[in-house]
Amino acid sequence: MNREAEGVVSPSSRILPGREKKQAARAVRRSGVRVAMVALLPVAAFLISLPLGRYPVSLTELAGAVLTRLGLINSTVPDAVNTVLFGVRIPRLLTAMLVGAALSMSGAAYQGMFRNPLVSPDILGAAAGAGFGAVLGIMLSKSVIVTQLLAFGFGLAAVLVTFLVAQRLQRGDPTLVLVLTGILVGTIFTSLISIMKFLADPYDKLPAITYWLMGSLAAVTMQDLLLLLGPVALGGIVLYLMRWQLNTLSFGDEEARTLGVETGKVRTVIIVAATMMTAASVATCGMVGWVGLVIPHLARSLVGPDYKVLLPVSLFLGSTFLLLVDDLARVVGTLELPLGVVTALVGAPWFLFLLARTRKGWM
Amino acid sequence: MILELEGLACGYGRRTVISDISFTVEPGENLCLLGPNGVGKTTLFRTILGLLTPQKGRILFNGRNIADYSLRQRAQRLAYVPQAHTPPFPFRALDVVLTGRTAHIGITATPTTRDFDIAEESLETLGALDLAERTYTELSGGERQLILIARALAQRPDVLIMDEPSSSLDFGNQTRLLALIASLVRSGDLAVVMSSHFPNQAFSCASKVGLMKDGSMLAIGHPDDVLTGDNLELLYGIEVEILQTSERGGARRRVCAPCLT
Numbered sequence: 001m002n003r004e005a006e007g008v009v010s011p012s013s014r015i016l017p018g019r020e021k022k023q024a025a026r027a028v029r030r031s032g033v034r035v036a037m038v039a040l041l042p043v044a045a046f047l048i049s050l051p052l053g054r055y056p057v058s059l060t061e062l063a064g065a066v067l068t069r070l071g072l073i074n075s076t077v078p079d080a081v082n083t084v085l086f087g088v089r090i091p092r093l094l095t096a097m098l099v100g101a102a103l104s105m106s107g108a109a110y111q112g113m114f115r116n117p118l119v120s121p122d123i124l125g126a127a128a129g130a131g132f133g134a135v136l137g138i139m140l141s142k143s144v145i146v147t148q149l150l151a152f153g154f155g156l157a158a159v160l161v162t163f164l165v166a167q168r169l170q171r172g173d174p175t176l177v178l179v180l181t182g183i184l185v186g187t188i189f190t191s192l193i194s195i196m197k198f199l200a201d202p203y204d205k206l207p208a209i210t211y212w213l214m215g216s217l218a219a220v221t222m223q224d225l226l227l228l229l230g231p232v233a234l235g236g237i238v239l240y241l242m243r244w245q246l247n248t249l250s251f252g253d254e255e256a257r258t259l260g261v262e263t264g265k266v267r268t269v270i271i272v273a274a275t276m277m278t279a280a281s282v283a284t285c286g287m288v289g290w291v292g293l294v295i296p297h298l299a300r301s302l303v304g305p306d307y308k309v310l311l312p313v314s315l316f317l318g319s320t321f322l323l324l325v326d327d328l329a330r331v332v333g334t335l336e337l338p339l340g341v342v343t344a345l346v347g348a349p350w351f352l353f354l355l356a357r358t359r360k361g362w363m
Numbered sequence: 364m365i366l367e368l369e370g371l372a373c374g375y376g377r378r379t380v381i382s383d384i385s386f387t388v389e390p391g392e393n394l395c396l397l398g399p400n401g402v403g404k405t406t407l408f409r410t411i412l413g414l415l416t417p418q419k420g421r422i423l424f425n426g427r428n429i430a431d432y433s434l435r436q437r438a439q440r441l442a443y444v445p446q447a448h449t450p451p452f453p454f455r456a457l458d459v460v461l462t463g464r465t466a467h468i469g470i471t472a473t474p475t476t477r478d479f480d481i482a483e484e485s486l487e488t489l490g491a492l493d494l495a496e497r498t499y500t501e502l503s504g505g506e507r508q509l510i511l512i513a514r515a516l517a518q519r520p521d522v523l524i525m526d527e528p529s530s531s532l533d534f535g536n537q538t539r540l541l542a543l544i545a546s547l548v549r550s551g552d553l554a555v556v557m558s559s560h561f562p563n564q565a566f567s568c569a570s571k572v573g574l575m576k577d578g579s580m581l582a583i584g585h586p587d588d589v590l591t592g593d594n595l596e597l598l599y600g601i602e603v604e605i606l607q608t609s610e611r612g613g614a615r616r617r618v619c620a621p622c623l624t
Contacts, residue, residue: 116451117452241471244465244472244474245470247458247462248462248465250451250452251459251462254414256465257434258414258438258441258442258445259462259465259466259514260434260438260439260465260467260518263434266470300452304453304454305452305454308473
């Protein structure tokens with residue numbers, strides 16, 4: 001008995017601890033290089049996207065306009081170029097990046113928290129609620145800003161309802177109850193949207209509603225960008241601060257509790273942060289699906305499931321992805337394509353591809 | 364350090380699964396709980412861990428009601444080894460062990476070098492350091508069990524609670540695991556409460572055995588006193604004979620053999 005015990009307890013002689021530690025350090029550095037490389041993607045995508053668009057801006061015009069704006073040189077820039085670039089295109093590109101980052105980060109957080117890789121950030125009803133708010137705004141002929149605030153407010157309200165109802169139920173696995181309640185609340189809001197569409201004036205309101213629901217960044221202004229920035233940045237920082245708790249939480253509610261995670265509090269914080277980001281995104285550009293589902297998977301297949309690197313990588317990949325998809329939406333064809341449709345067309349086959357090639361257990 | 368259960372009753376909602384459970388466990392002791400399927404061993408563990416509220420009675424840790432400890436404080440003292448499971452994401456084994464440090468780091472922090480050292484030390488104790496860089500979801504059942512035990516050790520607990528730790532292991536690994544548990548207990552700082560389906564395991568590594576039957580504790584005490592043929596027959600409804608063997612080195616030990624009649 002004794003002899004056996006010592007045999008098991010003594011450190012394995014095959015591998016020296018020193019070498020093992022070096023290996024661990026190397027693994028960290030390797031993922032560091034990857035993260036740095038991924039971090040360059042959004043910058044590159046932004047530079048590629050700048051000259052693209054219906055109004056052609058040549059590279060020299062582009063350089064001149066940007067440098068003049070920064071006060072580095074002094075040249076006369078045509079008004080049209082200035083308007084297109086700083087009034088329309090740059091706000092739009094930045095908004096696309098911000099929305100992509102927001103949806104991807106909240107998607108990554110939700111997938112871990114609900115221990116389900118098929119969860120997207122609107123699982124608790126945020127998107128359906130926000131959609132209802134926006135449709136309400138359009139029906140009541142409110143201004144764009146009021147419509148956006150209604151969307152944001154109803155997005156938060158839908159998740160709050162989900163959360164409170166799930167807490168009242170208090171039976172079984174709390175995360176499962178939350179997801180089921182979220183699906184129900186989402187369904188109710190989707191039905192309400194349908195009723196409103198049914199009642200809407202088919203020549204005026206209905207097209208506006210339909211177009212909004214398909215998602216678009218076409219009408220984005222600098223003001224929208226600034227409105228979006230606050231909730232997204234705040235939510236993103238909070239999620240990043242919770243990165244280790246998210247790691248532990250992905251082992252399930254009970255296990256996380258035995259490991260010392262105050263699951264109730266942590267879950268609330270994560271839901272508030274992710275909902276803020278999602279609702280703000282939907283309020284700005286309508287329903288844009290698939291980003292929050294696909295990008296976390298791609299990020300996970302690149303750097304693994306550790307939220308310390310998964311969250312930043314989701315941010316970089318998500319912003320790049322939505323920026324490029326929005327380029328497609330505005331450049332391909334004579335009519336601008338609805339963004340939500342393009343993300344689905346690109347995202348769904350990509351997701352299948354990821355499903356087919358990922359290692360066992362990554363899905 | 365001492366874990367004390369006083370007239371504990373536990374269950375789900377209004378349904379009581381087990382009642383009138385009282386025992387104490389001290390460092391250097393290993394309490395092994397035996398009982399038929401569904402008798403409530405896991406329910407009892409979940410109650411001790413604070414995942415279920417006791418229906419009656421109390422659980423004291425160092426004389427203080429465990430309900431007064433926060434989850435975080437509890438996790439610094441009690442560690443749990445669940446039956447092996449598959450998480451949805453492919454964490455590196457070392458990262459799984461590192462989650463054992465969660466109760467020791469701030470809510471917005473990540474593990475430091477010291478936490479990495481402790482995690483690697485825990486793996487080393489189990490002779491499983493070479494699993495550190497492997498992907499947890501790709502490990503065998505036995506290897507996963509080792510990683511979960513390493514994670515529990517990384518919590519630096521006073522009490523280790525293990526739910527059927529050997530259920531997914533082959534005969535050799537079962538024996539190695541029991542030897543390991545025995546040596547952890549012998550080191551003196553740790554108390555172990557485990558459940559098992561094999562009375563022989565209780566003979567080989569437990570200092571105390573509790574027999575659970577029909578929602579209460581049938582008997583609890585030293586293995587030689589409690590694990591009698593009569594008691595085991597009462598527990599499982601089969602005839603069991605207790606045999607004496609002589610080991611290499613002359614030490615005598617008991618084993619039980621079911622009679623296949």
